[in-house]
Amino acid sequence: MIRYPRRTVLRAGAAFAGAAALGFPAIVRAQAEKIRIGHLTPLTGFLGVIGGYAQLGVRLAAEEINASGGILGKQIDLLSEDSINPATAATKAQRMLEQDGAAVLLGEISSASALTIMQVAERNKKVFFSTGARSDALRGKSCNKYSFHCDIPNTVMVNAVGTALSQQGMVKGKKFFTLTADYIFGHDLLKAAKVFFGAHDANLIGDELIATDVTDFSPYLLKVRQAKPDVVCCNLAGNQVTNLVKQYAEFGFPYPLVGFNLNTGDAWAAGAGNLSGIWPTVWYHTLDNPTSKAFVTAFTKKYGKPPENHAWIDYVTLKLLAEAINSTKSTDSGELIAYFEKQAQFDIGKARKAYFRSWDHQLVQEAYPFTVKPKDQMKDQWDMLVLGDAVPAANDPLETIYPAKEQNPCEMKA
Amino acid sequence: MQFEFLLEQVVNGLVLGGYYLLIALGLSLIFSVGGIVNLAHGAFYALGAYICVELTSRLGFGTAVAISPLAVALLGILFERFILRRFYTADPILSLLVTFGLAMVAEQAIRMIWGAAPVSTEIPQSFRGSVIVGDFLFSRYRLLILGVVAAILLGVWLLLHKTSFGRVVRAGIERPDMVAALGIRLQPYMTAIVMLGVGLAALGGAFFAPITTVHPAMGAEIMTIAFVVVVIGGLGSFWGVVIAALLVGVVRGIAIHFEPAAGEASVYILMFLVLLVRPRGLLGERIEKFE
Numbered sequence: 001m002i003r004y005p006r007r008t009v010l011r012a013g014a015a016f017a018g019a020a021a022l023g024f025p026a027i028v029r030a031q032a033e034k035i036r037i038g039h040l041t042p043l044t045g046f047l048g049v050i051g052g053y054a055q056l057g058v059r060l061a062a063e064e065i066n067a068s069g070g071i072l073g074k075q076i077d078l079l080s081e082d083s084i085n086p087a088t089a090a091t092k093a094q095r096m097l098e099q100d101g102a103a104v105l106l107g108e109i110s111s112a113s114a115l116t117i118m119q120v121a122e123r124n125k126k127v128f129f130s131t132g133a134r135s136d137a138l139r140g141k142s143c144n145k146y147s148f149h150c151d152i153p154n155t156v157m158v159n160a161v162g163t164a165l166s167q168q169g170m171v172k173g174k175k176f177f178t179l180t181a182d183y184i185f186g187h188d189l190l191k192a193a194k195v196f197f198g199a200h201d202a203n204l205i206g207d208e209l210i211a212t213d214v215t216d217f218s219p220y221l222l223k224v225r226q227a228k229p230d231v232v233c234c235n236l237a238g239n240q241v242t243n244l245v246k247q248y249a250e251f252g253f254p255y256p257l258v259g260f261n262l263n264t265g266d267a268w269a270a271g272a273g274n275l276s277g278i279w280p281t282v283w284y285h286t287l288d289n290p291t292s293k294a295f296v297t298a299f300t301k302k303y304g305k306p307p308e309n310h311a312w313i314d315y316v317t318l319k320l321l322a323e324a325i326n327s328t329k330s331t332d333s334g335e336l337i338a339y340f341e342k343q344a345q346f347d348i349g350k351a352r353k354a355y356f357r358s359w360d361h362q363l364v365q366e367a368y369p370f371t372v373k374p375k376d377q378m379k380d381q382w383d384m385l386v387l388g389d390a391v392p393a394a395n396d397p398l399e400t401i402y403p404a405k406e407q408n409p410c411e412m413k414a
Numbered sequence: 415m416q417f418e419f420l421l422e423q424v425v426n427g428l429v430l431g432g433y434y435l436l437i438a439l440g441l442s443l444i445f446s447v448g449g450i451v452n453l454a455h456g457a458f459y460a461l462g463a464y465i466c467v468e469l470t471s472r473l474g475f476g477t478a479v480a481i482s483p484l485a486v487a488l489l490g491i492l493f494e495r496f497i498l499r500r501f502y503t504a505d506p507i508l509s510l511l512v513t514f515g516l517a518m519v520a521e522q523a524i525r526m527i528w529g530a531a532p533v534s535t536e537i538p539q540s541f542r543g544s545v546i547v548g549d550f551l552f553s554r555y556r557l558l559i560l561g562v563v564a565a566i567l568l569g570v571w572l573l574l575h576k577t578s579f580g581r582v583v584r585a586g587i588e589r590p591d592m593v594a595a596l597g598i599r600l601q602p603y604m605t606a607i608v609m610l611g612v613g614l615a616a617l618g619g620a621f622f623a624p625i626t627t628v629h630p631a632m633g634a635e636i637m638t639i640a641f642v643v644v645v646i647g648g649l650g651s652f653w654g655v656v657i658a659a660l661l662v663g664v665v666r667g668i669a670i671h672f673e674p675a676a677g678e679a680s681v682y683i684l685m686f687l688v689l690l691v692r693p694r695g696l697l698g699e700r701i702e703k704f705e
Contacts, residue, residue, distance in 0.1 A: 049629060052530045182675075211678045215626050215635060218426050218553070219670040219677070225551060226419050242532065242627040249536070250625045251553050252543030269627055271534025305531075 034077035035070070035331060037062075037318070038096035040089055040117065041107040041132070041310075043082035046212045046238040050265040050310045051109055054132060055080050056303055057311030058107070061318035064298070071325045076318075080107075089113035093120040093128075103331040104129070106317050109238075109310060111135035111185035118147040127333050129321065131313045134261065135188040136403065139360045143410035145337060148361040150317050154189040156367050157280040158260045159401045160391045162196045164278050164369035165258060170231055171197075175205045177229035177255075179220060179244060181237045182209040189235045189260055205229055212240060217247045225253060234259035238266065245270040265308040267384055272375045275384070281368050283309045283349065284385055292349030306382045312349065320346040351390060352398060360410040364398045366390040418549050423667035429556045431663025432563040435656060436618035437636055438643035439570065440611025442655045445644070446587045447600075447607050448502055453513040454493075455615055455640065456633030457520035462486050462616025463623040463632060464528055467535045470623075475538045479620045486616035487609040494608040499601065517633060525630045532629040559621050566614070567656065574652060583607060642681055646688045648698020657696055 039058050042051040062078040070076060079100055083089035089108065096102040097120065105121060106129035108114040114133035121128035122144045130138060131150045134157065139149045152160075165171050176197060180186040190207060197204050206227045208220050224232055232255050234244055241262055248257050262279040285296045285306040295315060299307040307315070323346065328335045340361070345353040354365035369388040378384060392400045437459055444452045462482050469478035497516065501509035541555040574580035585593050586600045593600055619632075626632070639662070647658030662681045669680035676683075688696060 044631065048631065049531055049627075208674050210674075213635075214678060216430055218430060218556070219423055219667045220674075222419070222422055222426055222551065223671070226422075239532075239627045239629070243625075246534075246536075246625045246627075247553075250542065250555050251551075265531065269532035269534055269629070271536055273536045274534070305529075 034075045035072070035325075036077045036079060036096075036100055036102045037321075038093065038100065038102035038105040039078055039080040039107045039314070040083040040092055040096075040105065040113070041080070041314070042084065042110055042113065044084060046240060047109045048082075048238075049269060050132070050238060050263045050308060051082075053265055053308035054107065054109065054310040054314040057299070057307060057313070057315035058318050060299055060302060060311075061315040061322075065318070065322050071322045072329060076322075083108060083110070083113050083117075086110070086112045086116045090116035090120050093117045094124070097121075097124045097126050102126070104321060104336070106321065107131055107314060108133050110183075111138060111188065112183050114138055115142055115184065118142065118144055121146040125333055127336050129317050131317045132310050133185070135185045136192060136408075137184065137188050139362045139408070139410060140403070141409045143360055143412060145361075145412045146333060148340060148356055148363070150313050150363045152280075152282045152365070152367045153362065153402070154185075154192040154260070155195075155403050156401050158189070158192045158196045160280040160367040160369050161258060161260055161278055162200065163391060164388055165231075166200060168278075170256070170258075171200045171202045173201055173203075174230040175203050175228075176231050176233050177206045177224050177227050178204060178233045178235050179208050179210055179217075179224075180235040181240055182211050185237055185261075186210075186235050193233065193235060193260055210236065210240065212237070214240065215243050217244050218251075221247060221251050221253070224255070225251075229255055231255060232257045235261060237261060238263075239269070241266040242269040246274050249274040249276075263309055264385070265310065267372075268308070268382065272378060272381065272384060275372045278369055278371055278388075281309060281370050281385065281387070282365075283312045284368065284370070284387055285312075285382070286385075286387065287349060289349060289351060291347050295349060316346075316348045320348070351394075354398075357399070357402070359405065359412070360408055362402060364402060366392075366398065367401065420668065420671055422550050423671045424664050425550050425552075427664035427667030428660050429552070429560050429663070430667070431660035432560050433556075433618060433622065434639060434643050434662055435563060435567070435659035436614050436621075437640040438647070438655050438659055440614045441640050442644045442647065442649070443607050444498075444611045446649055447583060448498060448604055449506070450498055450501060450509045450513070451506070452498075452611070453510060453637070454516040454520060455513075455612070456635070456637040457517045458486050458490070458612035458633075459615040459619040459636050460524060460630070460633035461489070461520065462619030463628045464524060464533065464619075465616070466620035466623045467533045467628055468528075470535045475535070475624070479617070482620040483613040483617040487613035490609040490612040491605055493612065494605045498608060499604070502604075521630050521633060528630070530630060532627050534628065535624050537624045555625065562617075562621070566617075570610070571652060579603070579606070639681065642685050644695075646685050646695055648692070648695020651695070651697035654695055654697030661696075 041054040042048050062076045066075045079096055081092055093105055104127045108117060108130055109132035111133040114130040117128055127146055129148045129150055134151050134154050136153045136155050139153055180190045236244055256277055258277040259279045267275055296306055324336055324339050325331055328339045340356045341358040343355040343358055345355050348354045350366050352366055354363050357364050368390055370385040373384055373386050441455050444450055465482040465485055466478045469481055537555050541558055544551050544553050582598055583603050643658045643662055647654035665680050665684050666677055670677040
């Protein structure tokens with residue numbers, strides 16, 4: 001039938017498989033003569049699923065702003081693309097600022113990609129809102145004047161879950177085994193977890209660093225069993241969390257599984273009946289306040305499903321950016337930074353208003369621990385989480401759960 | 415104690431290898447008989463998973479796992495008849511392009527039908543949890559998969575080696591011109607092989623749907639490891655693929671036991687070493703038409 005050297009065929013095959021891994025960007029572009037805003041988020045790879053939600057959220061915000069007259073009378077022209085990986089994210093960010101004339105950048109979930117975009121923003125002296133990246137280092141030793149951080153940092157997630165675990169007597173004197181995502185986010189989260197364990201007399205008896213493309217966790221689960229911990233703690237990200245949760249349910253170990261990081265999208269993907277334990281979240285669509293409810297209604301109407309927390313954060317970020325530009329009547333980086341550094345308050349769909357802390361540009365806001373609803377009590381497939389009380393408690397200042405100045409090595413150059 | 419833990423990883427690796435085998439066997443068969451590297455193979459794996467999730471909510475998991483590969487095998491007929499058949503004698507770059515394109519079309523089609531967000535299903539209660547056999551811990555569910563894979567392996571081996579169908583297929587791999595001279599048309603056999611190959615991939619997808627993320631790009635995810643298995647095993651060899659799949663599972667388990675950071679790289683290092691020593695793969699035969 002054929003007469004081609006086998007190795008040539010295999011080599012070409014491998015090249016194609018490699019090309020497939022690079023992914024293809026979804027490019028959304030409109031006309032000029034508007035205020036251009038660049039949005040980057042992972043749409044492929046292990047964070048692609050939650051990145052998809054982020055893109056839906058930011059598009060909805062742009063539509064709503066445009067429908068109500070735009071910013072300073074101009075329509076928003078939103079460029080939203082797949083950031084793919086840290087190197088591509090930086091290249092695209094540079095292109096958006098230099099060639100496309102974007103006034104501001106926002107987006108990202110991967111802490112590694114957010115870090116490279118932060119450097120591009122600083123070099124170009126343009127503002128970047130890192131909406132979904134959680135590594136402490138971004139608002140710590142890598143912080144810069146042009147970058148603002150909207151999601152809760154790792155330390156806050158650890159504190160939110162840790163406090164809930166402590167109340168149930170699951171921390172003091174207990175043996176923890178952690179499974180950690182092997183990139184900047186995971187390393188950073190493990191560091192925050194170690195600080196927490198140290199401060200609360202818990203023992204970390206084992207940790208496994210797990211590559212982000214791993215889909216089979218069975219060898220790691222065997223190592224967990226061999227270590228016989230009291231509590232297993234997930235420091236993973238994106239699809240990793242879903243895979244771990246499903247396979248943990250498969251093996252049915254007696255040690256409770258908890259986690260210091262979870263996005264609602266990962267919980268939904270794991271499905272009812274697989275997830276258990278205590279986890280942190282930054283926002284959930286059942287929060288009962290007017291801003292949040294209006295957003296959930298609009299999103300559900302447009303997309304036929306409720307928003308995930310990354311849809312929410314990219315949505316509120318574009319909204320608060322529009323508010324800032326309207327207030328300062330400018331898209332100038334210096335004026336915007338000055339406005340945010342005055343710690344202007346924003347309604348982000350939570351009981352208490354949020355503000356960017358002037359010295360590290362962290363959006364200071366509430367967080368929530370959650371447990372999982374029993375399957376027979378769920379109204380629909382999205383109704384999975386039972387939110388605990390907001391942290392910090394209502395009468396404590398919001399900043400108590402964030403790293404204080406002496407714990408955070410952020411120094412911004414003027 | 416340390417040794418027992420290692421042994422446990424080895425046994426677990428064998429189970430995982432059995433799962434890789436479901437994907438790699440079809441890839442190898444289609445390449446051996448048709449000379450086509452089917453880059454769309456992962457798409458059938460993904461389809462198997464999605465159809466299984468879809469049917470589980472209506473018919474239960476057992477029925478879904480049985481029907482899903484059959485449905486995908488039927489799709490395989492169309493795939494062979496209208497696409498693959500045109501490329502058996504063409505420049506291989508064309509079949510690579512067309513199957514690569516098909517993989518992308520399939521991924522987007524899945525996205526349009528089921529959405530970009532993952533869908534989920536769970537293991538039936540009776541197969542949850544683990545059993546301890548001697549000193550080893552097994553996931554009950556993976557033991558089930560292992561049993562099914564063993565049965566399928568036996569079935570495929572019997573089909574290829576003990577039936578007249580198998581004799582023609584094996585002759586077709588070695589000397590297609592001779593088979594043609596004897597007045598036997600290979601095309602219906604090719605259709606059957608493609609059905610078998612993509613059906614096995616779909617079965618792999620269906621079995622893994624409850625324990626992994628079912629998302630549109632899952633097909634692309636599995637292709638790399640399937641390729642590694644086929645390359646290590648060597649072409650045209652049934653047992654080569656079997657041994658390679660098990661070896662890849664075991665090597666990964668051992669690597670994670672001793673040096674977790676090398677866990678994912680270990681299988682590529684294995685491939686590199688095998689190709690260095692035996693460029694034809696472990697049990698690859700010298701097949702005239704591929705040289």
